[in-house]
Amino acid sequence: MATAESIIHYENAPHAPIHRKIVSGAFLGQITDGYMLGIVGIAMSYATKVLGLTSFWLGLINAASMLGILFGSLCIGYVADRVGRKQIFTYVMLAMVLLSIAPFFTSDPLTLTLLRFALGLCIGADYTVGIAMLAEWVPEKKRARVLNTLLVTWSVGYVISYITGVLLNTMGVTSWRMILCSAAIPACASFLIRIGTPESPAWLAKNDRIREAMELIRKHIGPGYGLAPQEAEEESSGSWLRLFSPELWRNTVVGGVFFAGQVLPFYAVSLFLPQVMTSLHIDSPYFSGVLYNVCTMVGVLFGTYWLADRIGRRAYLTSTFYVITGILAVMFLWRSMPGYVGLLFILALSLALAVAIVIEFSYPSELFPTEVRGSGVGLSVAISRLGAASGTFLLPIIVEHFGVYAALAGCAGVTLFSGIICQMWAPETSRPKRRSATAEAQPQTV
Numbered sequence: 001m002a003t004a005e006s007i008i009h010y011e012n013a014p015h016a017p018i019h020r021k022i023v024s025g026a027f028l029g030q031i032t033d034g035y036m037l038g039i040v041g042i043a044m045s046y047a048t049k050v051l052g053l054t055s056f057w058l059g060l061i062n063a064a065s066m067l068g069i070l071f072g073s074l075c076i077g078y079v080a081d082r083v084g085r086k087q088i089f090t091y092v093m094l095a096m097v098l099l100s101i102a103p104f105f106t107s108d109p110l111t112l113t114l115l116r117f118a119l120g121l122c123i124g125a126d127y128t129v130g131i132a133m134l135a136e137w138v139p140e141k142k143r144a145r146v147l148n149t150l151l152v153t154w155s156v157g158y159v160i161s162y163i164t165g166v167l168l169n170t171m172g173v174t175s176w177r178m179i180l181c182s183a184a185i186p187a188c189a190s191f192l193i194r195i196g197t198p199e200s201p202a203w204l205a206k207n208d209r210i211r212e213a214m215e216l217i218r219k220h221i222g223p224g225y226g227l228a229p230q231e232a233e234e235e236s237s238g239s240w241l242r243l244f245s246p247e248l249w250r251n252t253v254v255g256g257v258f259f260a261g262q263v264l265p266f267y268a269v270s271l272f273l274p275q276v277m278t279s280l281h282i283d284s285p286y287f288s289g290v291l292y293n294v295c296t297m298v299g300v301l302f303g304t305y306w307l308a309d310r311i312g313r314r315a316y317l318t319s320t321f322y323v324i325t326g327i328l329a330v331m332f333l334w335r336s337m338p339g340y341v342g343l344l345f346i347l348a349l350s351l352a353l354a355v356a357i358v359i360e361f362s363y364p365s366e367l368f369p370t371e372v373r374g375s376g377v378g379l380s381v382a383i384s385r386l387g388a389a390s391g392t393f394l395l396p397i398i399v400e401h402f403g404v405y406a407a408l409a410g411c412a413g414v415t416l417f418s419g420i421i422c423q424m425w426a427p428e429t430s431r432p433k434r435r436s437a438t439a440e441a442q443p444q445t446v
Contacts, residue, residue, distance in 0.1 A: 007224065007225065007226040008224055008225050008226075009225070009226070009227070010201060010217045010221050010225040010226060010227070011139055011140040012139065012140060012141075012225075013139055013221045013222070013225050014139070015139060015142065016220065016221050016222075017220075018137070018198070018220035018221065019137065019138055019139065021193065021196075021197065022133055022134065022137050022138070022197060023134065023138065023146060024193050025089070025190060025193045025194035025197060026130045026133065026134050026150065027149070027150070027153040028153075028186060028189055028190035028193055029093060029126050029130050029190045029194070030126075030130070030150050030151075030153040030154040030157065031153050031154070031156055031157035031160075031186050031190075032093070032096065032126075032157060032183065032186040032187045032189075032190050033123045033126055033127065033154060033157065034153070034154035034155060034156065034157030034158035034159075034161070035157035035158065035160060035161040035164075035183050035186055036065070036096070036100070036119055036123060036157075036161075036183045036187075037065060037123065037158065037161075037267075038157065038158035038159070038160075038161035038162055038270070039161040039162075039164070039165060039179055039180060039182070039183055040061065040062055040065065040116065040180070041062065041162075041270065042161070042162055042165030042166065042179065042289075043165060043176045043179040043180050044058055044061055044062060044176070046165075046169055046175050046176045046179070047176035050173050050176065051107055051109065053109060055396040055397050055400045056397065057109045057113075058396050059392060059393040059394065059395070059396045059397055060109075060113050060393060061109065061112050061113050061116055062116075062392040062393070062396075063388075063389040063390075063392040063393035064113045064114070064116035064117040064120060064389075065116045065117065065119055065120035065123065066120060066267070066385045066386075066388040066389035066392055067117060067120060067385065067386075067389045068116065068117040068118060068119060068120015068121040068122075068123070068124060068385075069120040069121070069123050069124035069127065069381060069382070069385040069388075070120075070124065070381075070382045070383075070385035070386050070389065071120075071121060071124065071382070072120060072121035072122060072123065072124025072125045072128075073124035073125070073127055073128045073377075073378040073379075073381035073382045073385065074124070074378050074379060074381075074382035075378075076088060076121075076124060076125035076128055076129065076378065077128040077129075077374040077375045077376075077377060077378020077379065077381075077382075078240055078374070078375050078378065080125075080128060080129050080132060080374040080378075081203075081371070081372065081373075081374040081375050084199050084200070084203055084204075085129050085132055085133050085136075085199060085200045085203055085374075086133075086197050086198060086199045086200070088125055088129045089126075089129045089130065089133055089194060089197055090191070090194045090195060090197055091191075092122045092125045092126050092129070093122075093126070093187050093188075093190045093191035093194060094191050095118075095122050096119060096122045096123075096126075096183075096184075096187040096191075097184045097187045097188050097191060099115055099118050099119045099122065100119070100180065100181055100182075100183040100184035100187055101181055101184050102115050103115060103177055103180040103181060104177050104178075104180075104181050120385070124378075124381060124382070124385065127361075127377075127381050128374055128377050128378040128381060129374070130150075131147065131150070131361055131364065131365050131377050132200065132203075132365070132373055132374045132377065133197075133200055134146055134147060134150070134365075135147065135365040135373065136200040136201065136202035136203060136370065136373075137200060137201070144309075144362055145309075147361050147362035147365060148304045148308055148358055148359065148361070148362050149304060150361040150362075151300055151303075151304060151357060151358050151359075151360060151361055152300050152301060152304050154361075155296060155297055155300040155354065156297070157186065158270075158293070158296070159293040159294070159296060159297050161183075162289060162290065162293045163290060163293070164179065164182060165179045166289075166290065168182070198216050198219075198220060199212070199216065201213040201214075201216050201217050201227065202370050203370070204216070205227050206370055206371050210227065213227060214226050214227065240372070240375050242371075242372050243368070243372060243375060243376055243379060248367075248368065248372075248376070250425045250427070251367040251368065251376070251427060252367075252376065252379060252380075253421070253425060254367070254421065254422060254425050254426045254427070255363075255364050255367050255368075255376065255377075255379070255380035255383075256379065256380050256382075256383030256384065257383070257417075257418050257421045257422070258317055258321075258363070258418055258421070258422050258426065259360060259364065259380050259381065259383060259384030259387075260383050260384040260386065260387030260388070260414075260418070261321060261387065261414055261415055261417065261418025261419075261421075262321075262353070262356050262357050262360060262384070262418070263357070263360075263384045263385070263387060263388040263391075264387040264388055264390065264391040264411065264414050265324065265328070265349075265353060265391065265411040265414065265415060266353045266357060266388075267388045267391055267392050268388075268391035268392060268394075268395045268407065268411060269346075269349065269353075269411070270292070270293075270296070270350075276346075276399075276404060276407075277289065277343075277346070281339045281342065282339045282342050282343050282346070288343055288346070291343075291347060292346060292347060292350045293350075295347045295350040295351050295354070296350050296351075296353070296354040297354070298351065298354070299350065299351040299352070299353070299354025299355045300354045300355070300357070300358060302351075302355060303354065303355035303356075303357075303358035303359075304358050307355060307358075308358050308359060308362075311430075312428050312430040313359060313363055313366070313426065313427075313428055313429050313430050314422065314423075314426045314427070314428050316359060317356075317359070317363075317419070317422040317426050318419050318422050318423045318426070320352065320355055320356035321356070321415050321416070321418050321419030321422065322415075322416075322419050323352050324349065324352045324353060324356060324412075324415045325412050325415045325416045325419065327345060327348055327349045327352055328349070328408050328409075328411050328412035328415065329412050330345065331345050331349070331405075331408050332405050332408045332409045332412060335405060360384075363429065364376065364377045364380040364381070365377055366429035367380070367427070367429065387414070391411070394407075394410075395407050398410070
């Protein structure tokens with residue numbers, strides 16, 4: 001039997017089957033989340049005439065899932081810190097399967113809005129619990145890359161949803177139904193993989209269930225691995241109010257502002273891409289939309305596998321916000337640009353937004369210690385969805401009454417403000433900084 005001195009912390013273990021199971025389930029979940037959020041824009045562009053949707057209903061249906069994510073991430077993050085991760089991690093996908101099929105049986109705008117809100121609750125729960133599970137199970141050496149790759153898998157789902165929507169627009173007046181229902185396929189695959197996922201050892205340890213945590217580690221990783229002594233003995237406040245303590249309030253503000261500042265322009269433009277392309281006098285808006293989504297995928301891959309590991313988190317945030325602001329400002333000021341130039345700027349905006357969002361899943365988990373990680377990540381996601389919901393609800397109304405340039409100016413103002421907040425308060429959490437931190441700060445990355 002291994003002695004206390006010979007026990008290796010489970011975060012330093014080599015990659016094991018349990019890691020592959022959790023990572024696979026989380027990645028498929030992110031594909032599903034991205035697919036479900038992306039599919040509604042293209043589906044509603046086809047359903048507008050069929051259902052007679054006004055700009056109010058079009059904005060509300062698109063914003064409903066964002067509002068659902070707000071409440072889902074906020075409430076479920078708190079619940080996950082109290083009751084655990086595994087049940088929510090598993091069964092949220094089953095709920096998403098059922099909710100994805102439901103639009104096949106209704107044409108009522110209010111019912112569609114409520115269904116999208118319920119899906120948003122599930123997506124918010126998956127964001128929060130999925131990030132926590134990966135942060136608390138994946139080996140420390142691979143954690144940052146795995147968390148960054150979450151955004152790649154999310155983007156895969158988001159891009160595939162748009163392409164699928166274009167391809168399925170051959171089924172007449174029922175096309176929009178089939179497009180929405182197609183989201184049940186990746187949700188079902190994720191649910192099947194997640195069945196049997198164990199609880200987080202870090203969560204068990206923080207809730208005085210040390211024996212259970214050790215048993216899980218020995219069962220799934222090996223007898224020579226366990227908890228660090230300080231982890232088993234440490235007792236820290238898990239109160240939700242701790243997020244606003246002198247120790248963490250700046251992290252909390254940055255977590256919400258940077259997330260909201262990125263997703264508002266991302267969703268405001270991408271969910272209404274055909275309308276935005278038409279307003280900018282760009283020919284073939286649906287084909288141009290495919291190019292936009294390809295650029296999104298390229299930007300995410302570039303940010304994840306090249307840029308994110310080369311510069312610090314703070315510099316990453318501020319530089320991407322300012323680049324996005326510059327692109328939007330040029331588009332706002334140069335209103336007479338030819339259509340092909342407008343397309344080039346839209347594609348550049350797609351690349352910049354995609355590069356920016358790469359650290360949305362890794363950075364929030366780095367801002368908060370284990371005992372409030374679920375609540376902290378949940379609050380960050382909730383604030384971000386308030387921004388995304390505002391953008392997706394208001395953009396079609398603003399475009400209809402004030403024009404597309406007013407919407408571009410609003411997005412530029414948001415990204416400029418977010419960049420300034422991050423420049424003032426964003427903590428540096430990238431690996432070189434963490435290695436030079438004090439020993440007391442280390443438990444926060446568990």
